Amino acid sequence: MRIATPIALALLVTGLFAALTEAGVTPTTKPGSAGQAAYLKECGACHFAFPSQLLPKRSWDKIMNSLDSHFGDSASLDEATKAEILAYLDKNSAETSSTKASKKLLASIGRNEVPIRITDTNYFKRKHDEVRPDVFKRKSISTAANCVACHPTAASGDFNEHKVRIPKN
Amino acid sequence: MMKALCVFACLCLAVVATSKQGFAAGLNAEMTGYVQGLESQAKSQDKGFKAFDAERGKKIFFETHPNAKNGPISCSTCHTPDLKKSGKTLVGKTIDPLAPSANRNRLTNAKETEKWLTRNFKQVYGREGTAKEKGDVLKFIAAQ
Numbered sequence: 045m046r047i048a049t050p051i052a053l054a055l056l057v058t059g060l061f062a063a064l065t066e067a068g069v070t071p072t073t074k075p076g077s078a079g080q081a082a083y084l085k086e087c088g089a090c091h092f093a094f095p096s097q098l099l100p101k102r103s104w105d106k107i108m109n110s111l112d113s114h115f116g117d118s119a120s121l122d123e124a125t126k127a128e129i130l131a132y133l134d135k136n137s138a139e140t141s142s143t144k145a146s147k148k149l150l151a152s153i154g155r156n157e158v159p160i161r162i163t164d165t166n167y168f169k170r171k172h173d174e175v176r177p178d179v180f181k182r183k184s185i186s187t188a189a190n191c192v193a194c195h196p197t198a199a200s201g202d203f204n205e206h207k208v209r210i211p212k213n
Numbered sequence: 214m215m216k217a218l219c220v221f222a223c224l225c226l227a228v229v230a231t232s233k234q235g236f237a238a239g240l241n242a243e244m245t246g247y248v249q250g251l252e253s254q255a256k257s258q259d260k261g262f263k264a265f266d267a268e269r270g271k272k273i274f275f276e277t278h279p280n281a282k283n284g285p286i287s288c289s290t291c292h293t294p295d296l297k298k299s300g301k302t303l304v305g306k307t308i309d310p311l312a313p314s315a316n317r318n319r320l321t322n323a324k325e326t327e328k329w330l331t332r333n334f335k336q337v338y339g340r341e342g343t344a345k346e347k348g349d350v351l352k353f354i355a356a357q
Contacts (some may be wrong), residue, residue: 090302117283117303118335122328186305 054136062072079132080124090119095201096133096143098149098162104133105156115160120203163188184211236355240320242304247323248351254344260347270353273346278337286337288350296357320355 087093096104108130111119121129130134138146146166152166159165180188191198194210223306240248244347248265275294279287283303292300293307296313298325300308310316331338342350 075278088216090306091304092306112335118332120328122324125328173336 077132077136078140079128079135083129083132086121086125086129090117090188092198093163094189094191094204095195096136097138097143099133099137099159100139100150100153101134101137103160104130104137107160108133125183179210184213187202227327236352240355242328244320247326248348250349251344255348256345259345263274264279265348265352266343266355267349267353269346270349270351273350274353276337278339280317280337284347290337296354311354313355314357320351326351 049208064105083096107114107122108126110124111121138150141147149162149165152170153159162168168188179185185193191203194208195203196209197204197207236245236248252265255265264286274288274292277285277287277324283290292311296312297310299310302308309318311319313319330347331341334340
């Protein structure tokens with residue numbers, strides 16, 4: 045019994061940790077990483093600054109090299125800022141992350157696919173398969189890309205299922 | 214020391230010169246330099262150019278253009294017709310007021326100003342703004 049207790053505790057802690065990562069906690073990159081401030085400022089000016097670990101490098105490359113028509117809108121940046129942000133995204137892309145979320149997301153993308161929307165990946169779809177399409181269309185949500193509408197802690201990389209609050213309208 | 218004084222004097226002169234042109238809100242030295250740059254560009258591109266004009270700027274701000282994705286769009290679509298109020302980006306994030314009288318951070322940083330003018334002219338007009346257009350719309354915003 046005396047020996048069993050620490051083992052049980054260790055198992056419990058490991059289990060808790062696994063449960064947490066399983067629930068989709070995507071630790072954000074270390075605050076102050078090179079280029080992070082520029083990323084949050086420039087990309088976050090118009091939309092939620094999505095965790096860089098939720099798309100592969102090839103996706104970030106494609107997105108950042110077509111800013112003149114960014115999903116049909118103009119998001120042009122000067123060359124220096126663009127290069128700084130792209131370097132940050134590449135350095136912190138899904139491939140560089142050890143989280144389950146990143147690994148499963150990568151595994152859900154075909155080798156020749158270059159998704160430019162996180163919401164297009166099978167991983168995202170699987171994780172949200174219980175959410176009806178009309179829920180995403182609610183006024184305060186409007187699009188599945190609006191992470192913070194239902195994940196209040198998304199900005200800190202925390203997508204834990206238990207913290208989800210889906211607005212009623 | 215002399216050099217610093219000279220720079221200071223030049224900046225003062227620049228501020229005086231610009232306020233004469235009617236950027237009444239009183240731009241800082243950095244923005245004054247930026248506007249002067251636009252002015253000399255405008256002069257070289259358009260022989261008839263005399264000065265920036267807030268009325269022309271207002272027209273640029275409110276002119277609506279077709280947009281394949283978002284439908285008809287103007288600057289006021291996101292910034293709202295009242296520049297003293299907060300606006301919303303096309304994906305719903307809040308935009309702080311554009312009017313310097315309501316938001317003292319506006320028109321204080323040349324790099325930011327140039328970035329947004331470039332990006333938003335492309336968004337609404339589908340092309341970059343000319344120096345004359347940029348100066349006109351800045352003069353309109355500065356007066357708000």
